[in-house]
Amino acid sequence: MPHYGVFITDPMVLGSDVMIVLASVGIVAALTFFRRWGWLWREWLTTVDHKKIGIMYLIAAVLMLFRGGVDAEMMRTQLALPNMNFLNAEHYDEVFTTHGTIMILFMAMPFIFALFNVVVPLQIGARDVAFPYLNAISFWLFFLAAMLLNISFVIGGSPDAGWTSYPPLSGLQFSPGPGENYYLLSLQITGIGSMATGINFLITILKMRAPGMKLMDMPLFTWSVLAACILIIFAFPALTIALALLLLDRVLGTDFFTMLHGGNPMMFINLFWIWGHPEVYIVILPAFGVFSEVISTFSRKTIFGYKSMVFALMAISIVGFLTWVHHFFVMGAGADVNTFFAIATMIIAIPTGVKVFNWLFTMYRGRIRLTMPMWWTLAFIPCFAIGGATGVMLAVAPADYQYHNSYFLIAHFHQVLIGGTVFGMFAGMYYWWPKMFGVILDSKWSKWAFWLFNIGFYVCFMPQYALGFMGMTRRIYTYSAGLGWTAPNFISTIGAYMMGVGFVFMVVDIVHSFVKGQRDLTGDPWDGRTLEWSLPSPAPHYNFATLPKITGRDVWWAVKQGELPKTDVLPDEKRLRPIHMPKNSGMPVIMGVFFFIAGVGLVFGVLPLDIIGGLGVAFAMFKRSFDYNTDYFVPVDEVVHTETALGRLQA
Amino acid sequence: MSSYADDVRGAHGTAAAHAVGSSHGDIHVDYPDRAPEYQTEDGSLKITGFWVFLGTDLILFACLFATFVILRTHTAGGPTGKELFDVRGFTEETFILLTSSFTGGLATFEMHRGKKFRVIGWLIVTALLGMAFVSLEVNEFVKYALEGATIQRSAFLSAFFTLVGTHGSHVSVGILWMISIIIQVAVKGINPITARKVFIVNLYWHFLDVVWVFLFTVVYLMGVM
Secondary structure, eight states: OOOOOSSOOOHHHHHHHHHHHHHHHHHHHHHHHTTOHHHIIIIIITOOOHHHHHHHHHHHHHHHHHHHHHHHHHHHHHHSSTTOOSSOHHHHHHHHHHHHHIIIIIIIHHHHHHHHHHHHHHHTTOSSOSOHHHHHHHHHHHHHHHHHHHHTTTTTOOOOSTTTTOTTTTSTTTSOSSHHHHHHHHHHHHHHHHHHHHHHHHHHHHHOOOTTOOGGGSOHHHHHHHHHHHHHHHHHHHHHHHHHHHHHHHHTOOOSSSSSTTOOHHHHHHHHHHHHHHHHHHHHHHHHHHHHHHHHHHHTSOOTTHHHHHHHHHHHHHHGGGOGGGGGGGGOOOHHHHHHHHHHHHHTHHHHHHHHHHHHHHHTTOOOOOOHHHHHHHHHHHHHHHHHHHHHHHHSHHHHHHHTTBHHHHHHHHHHIIIIIIHHHHHHHHHHHHHHHSEEOOSHHHHHHHHHHHHHHHHHHHHHHHHHHTTOBTTOOOOOTTSSOHHHHHHHHHHHHHHHHHHHHHHHHHHHHHHHOEEOOSSOTTOOOSGGGGSOSSOOTTSOSSOOOOOSSSHHHHHHTTSSOGGGTSOBGGGOOOEEEEOOOSHHHHHHHHHHHHHHHHHHTOHHHHHHHHHHHHHHHHHHHTOOOOEEEEOHHHHHHHHHHTTOOBO | OOSGGGGGBOTTSOBGGGSSSOTTTTSOOSOTTSOGGGSSHHHHHHHHHHHHHHHHHHHHHHHHHHHHHHHTTOOTTSOOHHHHOOHHHHHHHHHHHHHHHHHHHHHHHHHHTTOHHHHHHHHHHHHHHHHHHHHHHHHHHHHHHHTTOOTTTOHHHHHHHHHHHHHHHHHHHHHHHHHHHHHHHHHHOSOHHHHHHHHHHHHHHHHHHHHHHHIIIIIIIHHHO
16 A cells, blocks of 8 residues: 655754744744734735735745755756765655656646736726736645645655656556656646746736737737737646646546556646646746847837737747657657657748847847846857757657657757746846835845856756757666766866855855845836836826826836827826725635635545545635625725825826 | 826726625626626626636537547447447437426526516526436436446546536536526625626536537447447
């Protein structure tokens, strides 16, 4: 029978148990001491304000970046020298599995959602997202799913079949115990939230733009979110099915992917990558959107080739669905199938190249300012170019038979995911930090973090391309001396430590900024072009006192140039009316907790917990359905008071 | 977007001007000349959002269909569809479900005419037909299981029970949902909010009918052929 031990005696696990308990006690004590429980509940846990939800996503993403990063450092420590005993094989398997899972689903996804939430409504001149209550549900499903995956490390055992969890390895026969259940359920729960976010922002962008804003007037970040939402809507159902069927195999004994009774494991792999490949575009396209905003703002130029940028986003989001088989060219599908998917994969490089050239042409003859967002953007371009080139190498199906599952592949996808998504999210974080917190994040600490992380990146991953060619495969936990792998591995580990130190500097930078950082009193610290910079930092909860009037792209820039009247975008006293807003609600977080309870019940096969969780979710839905008192009006007086205090009202 | 009356749009782009003195008590109406479910900006957004949700659900079923089509011949020496499926049984199920879609449509029709009790009546008929469908399906499943054709028997049966069962559980959820809406219409009458709910639950119900047509064809008809 599976090993369902609750507390493992492994000293590292025990240590983390103790740390978690101490941290929890500390948080509870601090909240009680400073009498902050009510504030936490009213202002944050029950909020439906997209800006606050965005900040909560950001905090969670950075925490998960830390967790996934610690996993990475542990792996690199284990691989630094041959025959290391820092981690045993089982522990190593758990660590690489949770590293991948957390980085994709609990770091990259919430990071892009943080920017969706903070930026999109402000950029399109909306007062909120289309479904604010659903937005809160999405966040809490993500957050409690992340907690569910994280407790696996201390209770019951972590998943250890890789972040892709291919059956039959991840099936009951070869992975008994609750580990894989944790993986399947936490992904399923966060997946529901992600799907809802996709729908929410699609409708927000299509239906809630300020009067006069045509699709082709939208800022490119908003366009990139639209493209990512389309991908989410079409891709996530495939993940839902892949996970559900594997869970049925494990808990109900069905035969979808077993080696007996006619099951077919390749079916899982196809379903998984029908989601998994678009997923890499889901997390990269918003980064492309960030780069477009940053380069245009800090070159003081309109983006070059706006229409081709939009076309490239859409082309990537469509062709991205036709490439999934390149993750398993060795499946044995035959030359015809492999050729189709190889060519489709290579085609993606064309619109991506269009985007990169447009960014370069935007900078050409621009008046470039080297701020932190710009540094991360500039670092992205060569990094992504190398990653793209190795990607085309991998797309060559015959050559892929050599690279498959080697460190060459590991180096490639880290190069595009870190060099693309992570750099992009950092650029976005630095760029919109003043809008979120009213503080500018740009100090010597930021620079140190940037250089350590960047140089560390190349030191870490360049040797891994070589290791791939030298025959080192992924997911091995140790190797013997004399293979020639020692030096590259050792160098790679040094690079990983540098990136770790870079991350610590970034955290110091953030803390430092709140204490001594430069306040942004203008609302427009970068001399921006798009609507979010027409608002104070942070924006009032209703965003826009009067909705802006849109007559083209970059209207805020046009207003600042004197080409349009100020009343087009700034609050206009004559047009003030009561503002319709949604009320806060505790139901989303309560629903998340019940999902969590049901998840724990399913992980361990405890029926009463499943029933409590399921009934709780149903109860929350019924309760909400019968609640007709869900919104209110902000009176004009209050708006006048707020806007006058900010000195913004135009008579 | 020519007139600047749009200025007054709120969080949901709603016009506050109608907030007071509308014919629906404290529910503010943005577009009094539209059908009730579209009279608030919020309702209209939710209907559009629900269409997109149905799109995701369609893809979910498409993945299950793909799995079924791949595995339908993987019977591992166990019973095949041809041996199991009873033409009379699945024809009855089809007839009942398609009829329920029609009665659900009648509920929407009566809602547009403002007939509260007829709306409730037709929704009850629809929910009852849905229950009849689910109970026939449960009967069918139990019968197969007693014959040894369980979900664990073969990959074909795993795919069959999961695909058909997912549809059945959607119908079951739809029934519970419909009951909650029947209560709300009974208590609150027809207003823009309840109208939107009746409209959306019917969209969902029709969608399940469409999925069933594919199930009927791909699973049952192709199964007995």
